[in-house]
Amino acid sequence: MYKINFDRFFTYSFSSDCVIFGYKDGQINMLSVNRDVEPFKGKWAIPGDLVYPDEDLLDSAKRILFELTNLTDIDLHQAETFGNPNRHPQGRVITCAYFALLRIDDFHIQAASWAKEVKWIPIHELPEMAFDHNLILNSTYSLLKQKLAIEPVCFDMLPEKFTLSEMQRLYEYAFDTEMDKANFRKKIKSIPLISHSEKQKNVKHRPASLFSFDEITYEKLVAENHYSFKMY
Amino acid sequence: MYKINFDRFFTYSFSSDCVIFGYKDGQINMLSVNRDVEPFKGKWAIPGDLVYPDEDLLDSAKRILFELTNLTDIDLHQAETFGNPNRHPQGRVITCAYFALLRIDDFHIQAASWAKEVKWIPIHELPEMAFDHNLILNSTYSLLKQKLAIEPVCFDMLPEKFTLSEMQRLYEYAFDTEMDKANFRKKIKSIPLISHSEKQKNVKHRPASLFSFDEITYEKLVAENHYSFKMY
DNA sequence: GCAAAAGTGTTTGGATTACACCCATGC
DNA sequence: GCATGGGTGTAATCCAAACACTTTTGC
Numbered sequence: 001m002y003k004i005n006f007d008r009f010f011t012y013s014f015s016s017d018c019v020i021f022g023y024k025d026g027q028i029n030m031l032s033v034n035r036d037v038e039p040f041k042g043k044w045a046i047p048g049d050l051v052y053p054d055e056d057l058l059d060s061a062k063r064i065l066f067e068l069t070n071l072t073d074i075d076l077h078q079a080e081t082f083g084n085p086n087r088h089p090q091g092r093v094i095t096c097a098y099f100a101l102l103r104i105d106d107f108h109i110q111a112a113s114w115a116k117e118v119k120w121i122p123i124h125e126l127p128e129m130a131f132d133h134n135l136i137l138n139s140t141y142s143l144l145k146q147k148l149a150i151e152p153v154c155f156d157m158l159p160e161k162f163t164l165s166e167m168q169r170l171y172e173y174a175f176d177t178e179m180d181k182a183n184f185r186k187k188i189k190s191i192p193l194i195s196h197s198e199k200q201k202n203v204k205h206r207p208a209s210l211f212s213f214d215e216i217t218y219e220k221l222v223a224e225n226h227y228s229f230k231m232y
Numbered sequence: 233m234y235k236i237n238f239d240r241f242f243t244y245s246f247s248s249d250c251v252i253f254g255y256k257d258g259q260i261n262m263l264s265v266n267r268d269v270e271p272f273k274g275k276w277a278i279p280g281d282l283v284y285p286d287e288d289l290l291d292s293a294k295r296i297l298f299e300l301t302n303l304t305d306i307d308l309h310q311a312e313t314f315g316n317p318n319r320h321p322q323g324r325v326i327t328c329a330y331f332a333l334l335r336i337d338d339f340h341i342q343a344a345s346w347a348k349e350v351k352w353i354p355i356h357e358l359p360e361m362a363f364d365h366n367l368i369l370n371s372t373y374s375l376l377k378q379k380l381a382i383e384p385v386c387f388d389m390l391p392e393k394f395t396l397s398e399m400q401r402l403y404e405y406a407f408d409t410e411m412d413k414a415n416f417r418k419k420i421k422s423i424p425l426i427s428h429s430e431k432q433k434n435v436k437h438r439p440a441s442l443f444s445f446d447e448i449t450y451e452k453l454v455a456e457n458h459y460s461f462k463m464y
Numbered sequence: 465g466c467a468a469a470a471g472t473g474t475t476t477g478g479a480t481t482a483c484a485c486c487c488a489t490g491c
Numbered sequence: 492g493c494a495t496g497g498g499t500g501t502a503a504t505c506c507a508a509a510c511a512c513t514t515t516t517g518c
Contacts, residue, residue, distance in 0.1 A: 057315035083289035206488035437469040438515035
């Protein structure tokens with residue numbers, strides 16, 4: 001089946017890039033690392049690393065995420081794979097993008113050994129990045145928005161207990177639109193949420209009720225009732 | 233940024249697999265090749281090949297498609313990338329799946345030099361395939377269905393001039409559901425179609441009108457009117 | 465005329481929209 | 492009391508589902 005010998009291909013490398021989206025104060029940010037080495041020294045980049053010889057792609061993305069955040073139980077979603085022969089000036093590096101969603105307040109960033117400086121940068125304020133990383137980010141962000149429309153991933157970016165207005169604000173930001181409060185609440189009526197008796201505190205207006213996503217009921221609905229999450 | 237030397241990674245290979253979906257007689261088929269060499273000699277497989285040193289990923293998928301079908305102007309869509317360290321018994325081969333859509337009657341299959349036997353197999357009748365190719369097929373087929381719901385790719389599988397019932401039949405097959413004829417026609421009213429004066433011939437019932445997809449108007453609607461294709 | 469599929473109209477109920485209004489809290 | 496956002500109700504409208512009905516062809 002393969003008409004070219006394996007040893008003609010020794011110059012390939014394979015990496016995974018981990019786009020970590022963090023939500024805070026109504027804005028989606030990306031965790032960016034500042035490159036300490038050439039090429040693109042001093043430029044901001046998406047955290048990434050070569051895939052180890054016996055490592056699955058997903059595992060390498062998990063490793064990168066862990067080294068930067070210490071988090072282990074985060075869902076990772078595969079995005080696009082980039083393999084332009086000229087995307088890396090030092091050789092042929094094909095890279096597979098993954099993305100993770102989390103709330104910035106839930107943990108401390110820790111610069112990994114290979115990262116000089118690490119910073120959250122709002123999606124819409126990202127500078128020109130190293131390699132083809134602007135391309136990767138744009139493609140991955142599009143996929144995130146697509147997921148937000150058909151899967152309950154927004155709850156990975158919201159606090160464990162959130163208000164309905166916080167949820168609305170996230171969707172308004174992602175879809176760059178304004179929604180009517182009453183209509184938004186009607187629309188999400190079919191999503192299984194747990195209503196807490198607890199309320200917001202120390203706000204200078206009527207305190208809002210807190211909700212959590214009811215994942216158990218959600219899974220049951222998907223399996224038994226052909227339920228499908230939809231937000232447009 | 234990279235803490236492992238490049239030369240530790242010389243055993244990697246990278247391939248692309250090209251899932252070619254062909255439509256005929258109300259069924260979606262996949263173009264399968266029979267492996268002439270070990271491993272998995274005699275098993276059916278998704279056509280694929282190693283990526284050439286200076287070749288972009290998409291170009292390698294186009295090359296595979298061309299060698300089997302002689303077609304050059306087919307849209308290819310990237311699907312999932314598979315990189316389990318044990319997926320290829322002879323070494324580490326990471327593969328990126330692409331898929332193409334076409335109508336079987338439009339051309340002749342030609343076995344490429346590396347393909348012993350080539351055959352269309354209906355999606356639901358695929359045997360156990362070589363490597364992790366059943367996994368790749370399932371993942372790619374899911375993505376196809378997702379695309380059918382939000383982009384006008386169905387027209388790549390229908391004849392240039394088609395009847396509305398043919399279009400409905402394709403969606404019924406893909407979504408495994410039955411639709412009401414009147415309601416289907418109301419639903420697709422917003423899709424820009426060119427209505428031909430021409431009619432079906434040699435059918436033993438009332439001949440149906442023929443339509444084509446109006447791609448020019450579609451592109452204009454997307455660009456100017458925020459139009460978005462939707463079929464659920 | 466009959467079978468088969470094309471093609472259209474109507475009714476109904478549920479969702480979406482726009483908008484108005486009341487409520488609880490801090491200051 | 493007032494500013495601020497939380498929270499709800501209603502009427503108009505649009506959309507989708509269900510179903511019935513007419514039309515045109517081959518035999």
